[in-house]
Amino acid sequence: MAHPIQIRRVGHVVLKVRSLERSVPFYRDVLGLREVARLRGQMVFFSATGENHHDLAIMEVGADAPAAGRAAVGLYHVALKVGDDLDQLRAAKAHLEAHGVTMAVSDHKVSQSIYLSDPDGNGLELYVDADPAVWRTNPAAVAHVEPLEL
Numbered sequence: 412m413a414h415p416i417q418i419r420r421v422g423h424v425v426l427k428v429r430s431l432e433r434s435v436p437f438y439r440d441v442l443g444l445r446e447v448a449r450l451r452g453q454m455v456f457f458s459a460t461g462e463n464h465h466d467l468a469i470m471e472v473g474a475d476a477p478a479a480g481r482a483a484v485g486l487y488h489v490a491l492k493v494g495d496d497l498d499q500l501r502a503a504k505a506h507l508e509a510h511g512v513t514m515a516v517s518d519h520k521v522s523q524s525i526y527l528s529d530p531d532g533n534g535l536e537l538y539v540d541a542d543p544a545v546w547r548t549n550p551a552a553v554a555h556v557e558p559l560e561l
Contacts, residue, residue: 424489425468428531429476431455434469437530441510442491442537459491467491478532488526488534497523500539501561507537518559521546 428434435455438444444457447465456465467489479485493503500523507514507527514527524538546552 423463423466423468425454425470426486426489426529426531426533427472427476428469428529428533429472429474430530431469431471433530434471438467438469441507441512442535486534488536490524490536490538492539493537494539496539497561500525500537503537504561516559516561518555518557520552520555523559 431452431454435446438455438457439446444459444467445461446455447458448456450456452471454468454470456468458464459466493499504514504516504525507525512527514525517524517526520541522538522540524536527535527537529535
C-alpha cells in the first residue's frame with residue numbers, strides 16, 4: 412500500500428534568535444543570504460539563490476530567551492550547501508575566519524563540512540557534496556565522520 416504522504420524536499424527553516432539586529436548581519440553579511448522580506452519587526456526572511464521564495468527565516472524571541480541545552484530536544488543544525496568542490500569549501504572557511512567565526516571541519520565521505528553556530532548558538536553546517544556514487548553504492552557511508560584538513 413502506498414503511503415499517502417510523500418515529502419518532496421525541505422522547503423525552508425525558521426530559527427529563533429534573540430535579536431534581529433544582531434542576527435541579520437550574520438545571515439546576510441557573513442553567510443551571504445539575501446534578505447527578501449520582514450514581518451512586523453519580528454521575522455526576517457532570506458533566500459539562498461532566489462529559486463525559492465525563502466529558504467531560511469529568523470524570528471526574534473527576545474534578549475532574555477534561554478538557550479537550548481546541548482542535551483535538550485530540538486534542532487541540532489541546519490545544513491546549507493555552499494558549492495560543489497573543496498575549493499569552494501576552502502573559500503567559505505577563509506571568509507568565516509576573516510569574520511572571526513569559530514568552526515570545526517569534517518569529512519563525511521558523502522560530503523565535506525564546516526560546522527559553526529550563529530550568534531545565538533543555532534547550529535549550522537556549510538557543506539559540499541562528494542560524488543553521489545559514494546552513497547548510492549553504499550548508503551551506510553552517510554554515517555561517517557573524520558577530521559578534514561582544508
